[in-house]
Amino acid sequence: MDNRVPQELSKFDLKQRQGKEVGSPLGQLKMSSVFYTHSTMKQPWGIKMPSIPSSTMFHLVLDGDAIINVCNSRVKLGPGDFILLPRGAGHDIVDINSTTARDLFENNIEKVTEFYERLTTNGYGDETITLCGTVLFDNEVTKSIISSMPDYIHIKANSKAHQTIKSIVQAIQLETQNESYGTGLIVSKLADVLILQCIRAWINDVSGDNPNWLVAHTDKRLSKAMKKIHGDPSANIDIELLADLSGMSRTTFIDYFKKVVGQTPKKYITDWRLSLARERLSQGNEPVLVIALDVGYQSEAAFSRAYKIKYGEPPSHTKSQRTC
Template sequence: MVADKAQELDKFDLQGRRANKISSPLSQLKMSSVFYTYSSMRQPWGVKIPAIPSSTMFHLVLEGEAVVAVDDVLIPLGPGDFILLPRGAGHNIVDVNHTPARDLFENSLEKVTEHYDCLTINKHGHGKVTTTLCGTVLFDNELTASIISSMPDYILITERSKTYQTIQTMVQAIQLETRNDGYGAGLIVSKLADVLILQCIRAWVDEVSDNSQHWLMAHTDKRLSRVIKKIHSDPAAHMDIESLAELSNMSRTSFIEYFKKKLGKTPKKYITDWRLSLAREKLSHGDSHVLHVALSVGYQSEAAFSRAYKNKYGEPPSRTKNTWSI
């Protein structure tokens, strides 16, 4: 009888684990809209977006060009380009002439619905026009917060990105709806933008993670969730196996074995792969010097970083940077 009960429990556990593998944590991402803004801006223009804690922001360029400035990084955007700022960092979005930015709320905002505004700058001017859809959303649960905290300062998806085709249809649908004055247009744009953000997150996870399903599942693992959060929240920080094992409440040996079982690689290799994946993304989409990128992901010298990078990707970081800058 005890044996039968044990078999039932094993069967239940196996079914649960199978269900967990099938049901991605992405399905548990819950968003509540704060606001979306459709903007038509004629040069010269520049908008300063304040930081909003516990939020995620995005900009989608529908027409024209723009530049987003996050800290010291300048990210040029063209038609169809989509940038996500996972942790709601303060930033500027300006024209290609880098016109000084004015605070968002110093501009004229027209309220369309509770969650949807229109912004117009220099309506009667003669400069080139840029139209964008921008937004800020809040996430509702701890799992979502954990995943978001693991992401870089920004995620950029352009037509050159491997995953661009997956969001192209949604971009086109948003373009149509933002030009539609019909009933419920504002609500439809908000819902479409929600889906677009989920697609962007999924695309980024697939691009930077060798095994995205295992990476996501680690966020729900009671022993590993704090470890994953620490590794992802500050890639430049010094990390040793002993301190990570402490976070998991396991011995060093048990932690290494458990980590490898769940994520398919040792903690050391996982940290290295994660740092190099982030570095590759920064080199592909940013203008930072190779040494600056190396320091930002935890390497103390450009030489050590270049060796590790070439070993993983088969080319030096300078080639990645030059290829994407063409």
């Protein structure tokens, strides 16, 4: 018996899988650039990292120990540990003795390529070696995803996700060290995968009581509703239909959705559609009416009113600013 999958079936299955991924907000996640630092720090050392808007930062400890002080939290990192700071918050990374952090630029920094640099400190004690990165993004969907995430995601060396994440970080390091044709594009794609892997690890570990819209995609009661919402932004999405898909009454569905996601279904749908629209407006090539209809609005006027309430400016202004 021939156990090979027919070519037509393989193509169909691939398209089905791709469709499911595109239906999730994670299918829209996109990073634009990565700046990478290989740091060798000898005690005593402490580095104050500035806040960088529209960025995600990470640290991978290759050897030694470190402490991250971020948003009133103290996170100890050992060999192999990885930490992601989704919103690029300013933070201190210091030695195990909590040495006072000094400004980043007071250390010895050697620029190797456009995307890669080496940092060393002036101490003589025990050594800590890290790979650190700043990942930049500018699309509205990515901002929406990142804004819903916690202050940090700590992935320990014994985590199931660790080996994959470490391999991606090292691939970025290798690519940035040996800059050549296509380096910028390649490292941004690797960064997409890195952030996706971190989000996956976080979702796998997060509590079911955590009000977060990404978690709703893995919630047994809400997953079908979320697929419906993201499957076609232009569709007329009825709350009763979403409730029925979730096996709940309308009132119970709204209450449960708000508990898990952190906002009502109506507001979530509106915010999601407007973030998609803002991303398309930033490209500057499509008429506002076309975008409005594609994200579920019946008229340009209704879309413009909702858009201005959320972003404080009309769609035409966003479009003209992005094309200047």
